[in-house]
Amino acid sequence: MNRFKNSEWAVEARGLVKVFGDNRAVDGVDLNVRAGTIYGVLGPNGAGKTTTIRMLATLLRADAGSTKIFGYDVEKEAQIVRQLIGVTGQYASVDESLSATENLVIFSRLLGLGRAEAKRKAAELLEEFSLTEAAKRPLKNFSGGMRRRLDLAASLIAQPPLIFLDEPTTGLDPRTRNQMWDTIRRLVNTGSTVLLTTQYLQEADELADRIAVIDRGRVVAEGTVNELKASVGTSSLHLSIQNPQDMVEARHTIEQVLKVQSTVSPEGGKITAPMEDADKVTDLLIALREQGIQLVELSVQKPTLDEVFLTITGHGVKEDTSKESNEFNKVEVRV
Numbered sequence: 001m002n003r004f005k006n007s008e009w010a011v012e013a014r015g016l017v018k019v020f021g022d023n024r025a026v027d028g029v030d031l032n033v034r035a036g037t038i039y040g041v042l043g044p045n046g047a048g049k050t051t052t053i054r055m056l057a058t059l060l061r062a063d064a065g066s067t068k069i070f071g072y073d074v075e076k077e078a079q080i081v082r083q084l085i086g087v088t089g090q091y092a093s094v095d096e097s098l099s100a101t102e103n104l105v106i107f108s109r110l111l112g113l114g115r116a117e118a119k120r121k122a123a124e125l126l127e128e129f130s131l132t133e134a135a136k137r138p139l140k141n142f143s144g145g146m147r148r149r150l151d152l153a154a155s156l157i158a159q160p161p162l163i164f165l166d167e168p169t170t171g172l173d174p175r176t177r178n179q180m181w182d183t184i185r186r187l188v189n190t191g192s193t194v195l196l197t198t199q200y201l202q203e204a205d206e207l208a209d210r211i212a213v214i215d216r217g218r219v220v221a222e223g224t225v226n227e228l229k230a231s232v233g234t235s236s237l238h239l240s241i242q243n244p245q246d247m248v249e250a251r252h253t254i255e256q257v258l259k260v261q262s263t264v265s266p267e268g269g270k271i272t273a274p275m276e277d278a279d280k281v282t283d284l285l286i287a288l289r290e291q292g293i294q295l296v297e298l299s300v301q302k303p304t305l306d307e308v309f310l311t312i313t314g315h316g317v318k319e320d321t322s323k324e325s326n327e328f329n330k331v332e333v334r335v
């Protein structure tokens with residue numbers, strides 16, 4: 001595998017377009033993913049995330065544009081590219097009557113592992129994904145979350161240098177989601193590159209080195225999480241005071257020191273104000289103490305990714321957690 005690691009870029013996509021009827025599902029997407037990193041493609045339902053991944057992974061032909069995976073062209077060198085990538089969901093047609101162990105052993109054998117090695121690998125992966133207890137159960141008795149984990153486990157048998165994860169945690173409970181995050185971090189620590197899509201702003205924030213925000217088939221913002229947050233502008237001050245009677249005076253003080261307008265949260269009690277300069281917080285604390293205003297809580301925060309998305313696209317993010325199934329079930333391999 002070493003010869004593949006020489007490329008600095010795991011993914012270089014230029015001007016990708018996919019049109020379904022009169023719907024430009026993907027409308028000129030560029031993506032650059034540096035090898036050894038986690039890259040997040042963030043966008044609401046229907047933004048074009050799955051369609052983009054399927055083009056990158058040789059599963060769908062682009063109408064325009066080109067993609068290189070570790071320097072190999074997905075159109076002209078699809079066979080090499082397929083050896084370099086893993087896609088969650090590509091093993092969706094597993095045998096329902098067989099157990100998790102049996103399924104993983106079959107995939108391992110298909111990939112050329114010996115019998116003992118295949119068994120060892122299956123056991124190791126089931127342990128990693130907390131599926132050891134369910135190892136002997138037939139797949140038809142698995143929950144959606146268990147299937148998702150087995151699916152990721154299956155795609156990791158070959159330990160591909162580049163792993164595509166299409167909404168790996170959509171619909172998972174928080175505990176399983178955290179396990180997935182740990183696994184994804186471990187994959188990258190052991191040398192893989194991960195490109196994941198998500199509708200969860202927090203997920204991109206937690207995991208990704210860089211993020212592309214995608215909306216209606218276009219990349220509307222790209223950068224590190226901090227760059228994206230910074231592009232939205234100021235930090236914001238959040239402050240709660242001890243005595244409600246001090247509210248008017250507290251706001252007056254804040255507005256004088258920071259030279260901005262403050263707002264009070266609808267529930268009352270919490271004052272927020274934009275801040276250009278986090279350093280001003282010292283002046284503010286001194287002024288508040290001189291007034292005898294006691295604080296319960298004070299924080300200076302960067303804008304949340306929700307605020308970032310709203311600012312960039314002009315509309316918020318509707319999360320869709322109703323879908324349990326993975327869209328890679330609709331795999332079509334072109335020839």
Ligand SMILES: Nc1ncnc2c1ncn2[C@@H]1O[C@H](COP(=O)(O)OP(=O)(O)O)[C@@H](O)[C@H]1O
Pocket residue numbers: 020023025043044045046047048049050051052327
């Ligand atoms: N096979 C297909 N045929 C027709 N339209 C499709 C197909 N796949 C996706 N679309 C449409 O393309 C757009 C983007 O879909 P998709 O890539 O699945 O978005 P996301 O993964 O971000 O939710 C949507 O409007 C969707 O309805």
Ligand SMILES: [Mg+2]
Pocket residue numbers: 049050051166167327
């Ligand atoms: Mg999708």
